[in-house]
Amino acid sequence: MTSKAILIVDDDKDMRLALQETLTRRGYGTTLACNGIEALERMREKEYQAIIADIKMPGMSGVEMLQEVKKKGLNTPLILITAYGKIEDAVEAMKAGAFDYIQKPFSSEAVEAIVDKALEQNNKKATKRRHMPKGEIITNDPAMQKIIELASMVAPTRAPFLIQGESGTGKEVLARFIHNHSPRKEYPFIAINCAALPEGLLESELFGHEKGSFTGAISRKLGKFELAQGGTLMLDEISEMNLHLQAKLLRVLQEYEIDRLGGREPISIDVRIIATTNRDLGEAIAEKKFREDLFYRLNVVSLVIPPLRERREDIPLLTDHFMHKYSRDNGKGSKVVSKNALSLLMEYPWPGNVRELENIIERAVILSRDNTLSPKDISLPFPLSVKAEVGENGKQCSMKDMEKALILKTLTEYNNNRTHTAKTLGISIRTLRNKLKEYRS
Template identity: 40%
Template sequence: MNPQKPILIIDDEPDIRELLELTLMRMGYHTHSADSLASAFRLLDSQHFALCLTDMKLPDGSGLDIIRNLQERPEETPVAVITAFGSVDLATESLKAGAFDFISKPIDLDRLRNLVRNAVSLDDKPAADSVGDDTRQLIGETDNMVALRRQIAKLSRSQAPVYISGESGSGKEVVARLIHASGPRADAPFVPVNCGAIPSELMESEFFGHVKGSFTGAHNDKAGLFESADGGTLFLDEIADLPLNMQVKLLRAIQNKSVRPVGANREIPVDVRLLSATHKDLATQVEKGHFRTDLFYRINVIEVKVPSLRERVEDIPLLANAILNRLSAEWGMKTPQLDASAQTALSSYPFPGNVRELENILERAVTLCDDDTITAGDLQLPDTGTTPSTNPAKGIEAAFGDLEGYLQDIERAAIEAALAKSHGNKTEAAELLGLSFRQFRYRAKKILED
């Protein structure tokens, strides 16, 4: 449905204004035009607009002035910035300032139409707190969780690339799904990808697709992950695990907004919103040369930090009750209750695996408890006082004369514990140990088969 409010076009070039006006009028939108900041502010003071399209360079200022001015107004008017071709720094600066999106000259009309449709549909989308239950909503009332939900609501009104940082199991994918579900792309695909779980030799084909006959086994054309997410959101989880050669190709796809399938002789335009995450310190990975600086700045336009469970202990009772309610509904049983000893134990435990670990602990406790009451014993929390240097199976003296065997025992115990905690899910076990999926698979095969 077209908006009742018009669209404001700000550009000092008459040809550009005319092109934008004709394109939007053919889409059924009413427009107003301004050729300077001064005339734009007069129009903004006189009425509300569904969208503001502004050139970055104006005779009496910058498109950034428009963005900052609208940020201070009570009405939430999205702003899209028009930049010169290749002005990546200016485009990034506008997104950080609060722009909805940007488009480069010469203007691609198909991309312009998609941008406008997405922007004017923002008011029809639900707030971050009201999206469906399948997102496993962000439960919590601590200050950092309230601030996180507020940030998600703001970011859902933008198309800026977002980098989501946080420990394993803290809810980074939940945050990504909420940003998608609350934004204009909610009805389009959300495609999550664990970058550490894709074998390196298949990575280019998985991301960009391939054409029939391009390599042995390519019996049919196959769309890649970028094409699958076209019009929607591509979530690259554990992006730090991408090998450097793939980082170069990913950067090119992001910059060109197009992909070339393996074996193809032409590029395919794609329109995706990029969200990424990792439990690793990405800035440190850049310093070590494991992650490209240029890619880091492209994906990290805006950072969202997801707090660990240790940073919001007060939320544990709310989370535990929500998890128990969900499990009882799924299993068709009466909801178990935590007794005082269980509540105390959960509040005292550091949760290295965060919310995911809490879910696993409670799932196990539900199967063990009697009379629908969960005690501290039913939780079977790990002994946090146990460290590799005080391994209960072997004292440190066991390393004397057999250091290699001692270290293998520690590694075997860590791998087995991670597999038990993740219920055999190797991807989750790798995350718990801070390893890529390939590293975990190699170590597990080597250690567990010895």
């Protein structure tokens, strides 16, 4: 049997040694800790495949230790030992996210069975992450899992989706997930960025045009709606669409037909529309920049993706995924991330979200000469002390301040070249322009 590392945490020396004897006999490697604080120190030094700990310990309880483990983004299964008849302790343990619990007194066989079960599930999760199919979403976050569950449930229907979230959170990934889990998956998935094209060109791109419909229209052109027939059309940054096009889109959602520019008759379409935005559409409606009736048509199913800083337990999963992906794509050997480097990633606020994490891991994989990524390989756009730079009077700054600091710093690095700045930040030039206008006002 391949040796697995198990961390045993108990303030009772006899219990620690008894558990160690049982698990060593089973073929597992073990490390002992007498309390939760010492256990957290051990976890900084080494990766463990399972943890077994007493729920009642001085200084830091087993549940408090479990909460700290979760905060660090570790997904190690943790088994808590409870006293005989203490059902409330068992309930507390499971609510806190323990893998399972075991009541005193227990037999060696019971310990072996529950640890084997924990390791089996841990192995399945690791294998699933390594072989995650394209279009699947990598997460252990409860809020994200609820979003995926809702998306999966509604995907087989015709209903439109409105996906909201900050830049880089994975709105297009979720849109593709919906497409791939619907009857439309064999048909096209087409995405268009509403902020990336001039207004006149966007209308032609969406609806198509007939020959001679305007100067330069030398032949008929099919628009994105027709090209996506039977499939899915994703309208990225829908908030940047002008009111004229919003009115035309509203008619599409009501009648499921379009008119080409210069066309004489409407054309029936069968397309699922998914709109995405990183703006607050409520504010846009109040400012008369977005139609309220269109919002209600799009908002049949609304999904709000939380920023990466609110789902930190996903950072190790995503880091592992991106390391494997870019090691494979660039012909590099298999790499791992050191504990210190992972701590750095866990502490960073990620204003650019998952896209920013992906870019940083890609760079680290390409430039690192070692098989282990260390802190020196992690090149963050600005130091973790940026709060001190952009905060006022020692106060913590908001994420808007962090975003502003990142944008202005990147703009300075590219000598005010907006094209390169927008590309690096993963946003459109129009979004960058709007942000800069907002900062000036």
